[in-house]
Amino acid sequence: MHNGMKNNLDSLYFQEHPFFEKCPHCDAALMENAKYCGQCGNSMNHPAETSPLNGSDMHTQKTPWQLISRAIGLWVVLLSINGVLGLIGHAIDLSSPYYDLGAEILSAFLILAVFSDSGIVITPLIRNWGFKGLGSFIGIIAGLLFMYIFMWLYFKLALSIGIEQISYLSDFKKHHWPLWSAFVLLCLFPGIFEELAFRGFIMTSLEKVGSPREALVIQAAMFSILHMLPTIFISHFVMGMVLGVIRQRSRSLYPGMFFHIAWNAIVLLEEIWI
């Protein structure tokens, strides 16, 4: 093995605990050998190179209830898009890719509208590139592998009690839409905008009220519930947790977006080939 590569892998697994005297998130002074920040509760095991969510940003001029209601508000807006489109579909029985197109464009538009009006700053997450050399790629591939094995087991179990997997491509095939449109509408759009909404907006505003762990759990739960199928609550909760951990460790949205798009593409490719 190449020497440099070996060093790099060593540094991945045997890295000494980095020593911080100030929390990279909120600038509070830390206790000696602290594993977590005493003021904001963030973990010091995976400290950031830079500190995107720094002190000035922690204390926004928003009350806790304003922050929570904005997070839940965005979620309710996304839920009501599903609800309204579902009601329309109920009335005129439409099962066409135009449904996906409408839902994606509407939710993208509303997410951006709520963002611009919320006063919750996520620019540090967008400015930070997030990928750090080989480590992040090994992490993402390991994460995808873990999710693949987990989902395979989950849906095998679900099939054994009689819950069938949904076909994502059937509507696209039925209406003769090209394959790339399915990839744009089912991978690219959700990948970008769900990350912006859940790991960006909702998680950031909840982190300012609760501890980072609570924010992680809540956004994962919201993410899974929004998919509106009780059978996939658990699987998507795990997915939301994985994406949330990626966002917490990288302090950026891009690795999560990459992971999300890659995962959705894997699901579609599996449906095409198998």
Add this chain to the structure above:
Amino acid sequence: LARVGPRWTAATQPTAAKQITRQEAAMPWTCPDCKSNNSDELKQCFCGYPNSEKNDTTEKSLKTCPSCHEQMPAEDKFCSFCGKTAVVLTEKEKKKIRKASKWILAISIMFIFFGTILGFVQKSTADKAIRNLAQYEESDIWETPINGKKYTVGELRAQIDREVILVFGTNYFLAAIMFGLYLYSRKAPFPAMVTALCVYLAVIVLNSIIDPATIIQGIIIKIIFISALIAGIKTSLVARGLTPTQLNA
């Protein structure tokens, strides 16, 4: 991915494979008393630290973490060793939270109650449908297409049986989730209350997609449950030491 290439090569160079040592990570030393930045070497500050009077009484300003029993500064909100919140609730606050989380239990019981009723209603209609099908053979084809597809009678029977199980299963599953959230809310009220509110809202929307008439059915109960959960979120914030409608420092 254009920016990744050069980083990758740089990272694989022997010299570039850095470890984050203390010196590299060293930011200016921060005085624990007045939080101003000073030189790292001296560990002294113009405010008098470490010789100030404040530090003679360090033992008084410590408290014990309720989760892992480590010592920690009294003003910290989270434990530096286990990362859990260090707020110790009074009996009154505990009681308030227990009261709020009982609403989640109430929703769980409601799901079981209505799930059982709906399940048996579904079962009686299913039995009727099976009786109507009794005169046909398994392999006969039912002439009226359902969702644009023709089924054999055997397939229809299986589907009818499955729908009964689906009604029972979905309601009991949601009740189980709510019961789990109730147990979780006694440990961590804030995330449990928010999640319970989201699950309840999603169930309302899901029901109204399946049957639009359910939007108005029991609307008073729905409003009561939603406002109780919102009040529960606010209670859990108060217990956290936050005032929901005031800016925190």
